[in-house]
Amino acid sequence: MDTDSEDTSQATVRTPLSRALATAVADLSAAGVESPRVDAELLAAYVLGIPRGRLLVVDSLRAGELSRFTGLVAERARRIPLQHLLGTAAFRYLELQVGDGVFVPRPETELLAGWGVEHTAPGATVVDLCSGSGAIALSVADEAAPGRVIAVERSPAALSYLRRNAAAFPVVEVVEGDVTDPGLLAGLEVDVLLCNPPYVPVGTPVPPEVSEHDPDEAVFGGDDGLTVIRPVIALAAALLRTGGVVGIEHDDVHGEAVPELLRADGRFTEVTAHADLTGRPRYATARRT
Structure with a gap:
């Protein structure tokens, strides 16, 4: 033969x-x-x-x-996440490196990122808390003209991806920090603060792609899903200049709870609830008084 x-x-x-x-x-x-x-x-x-x-x-x-x-x-x-197999996740106009140890950004978060882009004036200082892969921070850097973007993340694994993704954007500074620390970024005056925190209530059923591959600390936000959101609101009030704006993504069960937390803080006005493209409550915004 x-x-x-x-x-x-x-x-x-x-x-x-x-x-x-x-x-x-x-x-x-x-x-x-x-x-x-x-x-x-x-x-x-x-x-x-x-x-x-x-x-x-x-x-x-x-x-x-x-x-x-x-x-x-x-x-x-x-049920290995598609993005892990491809090595990247598409987000707005970006292709972000992702893999084990970092939360894969979701399409619904593009709405909050877009809101942040729209509210970022040229030269503005923008902070992205719980930055993960950097999806929100890098979208603002890519689509607006901020003077400074600070991306905050505490997970060492996620920080590795964040730093790699941010390398192409000189305006972005990566900071290792815990968003529940009231002294985080003390003394900084911020124009726009954005956050996609862990917000799923513990015990909520999630797909295998999430339960087996996304880090728990990036998904679950305590029994009511608000454990991280509460200190984020207080930190936003401390960092935002007068007239500055905040946008926080939340679970679809928090459509009333998060806007109410912003109102109850007493330092915000123009509190607004926003739905995603399916009509579900998805993020809340407000302006610092």
Whole structure:
């Protein structure tokens, strides 16, 4: 037998992309993945090294590509986060490095980041508390013209990703700190303060991607989900200049609780509740008196 010819033949075997995607979608659906078609296409594009939109011009996969693709699909079916498999998470106009030890930013947080961008005047000082991968801080740096952006995070693992992601933005300063410390950033005068804190009440059921891969300290906020939000509000009142603004993301069960906490503090006005694109309560904003 001519083994060279056999190897060449195996290398040229191709599988229709449509068939590979159909199999992947079926496997991911059976595993309970929420967006099986999108995830399958993103994994295929990743293997091929092309944008997802370019899949329309690809008709087949080589044997090696198919092997890589099916391997990644199998991992996704085990509910390993898609972003961990890709190594990055898309957020607004950014691609952020993510992986074990850092919270994967969610699409709903793009709304708070957008609000922050809209309220950042040229030269403003912006603080992003519980920064994680840096999604909010870097979006403000990328889309507005702040004079200074301070991204605060306490987790060593998350700080590693935050520093890598922030390296391309000279205006961003990474600070290791605990947002429950009332003396954090003492003496700083802030124009915009943003925070996506851990806010899920302990005991709330969450998907395997969250329970098995996102750090608990970045997800759960105590029995009522407000353990971190309370000191964040007090810290915002201490740091914001008169007229400065704050935006805090929260769980959909906190649509009344977080605005009420802002009002009860007594140092804020224009307290406003905001919903996400599904109509669920998602973040609250206010202005320092």
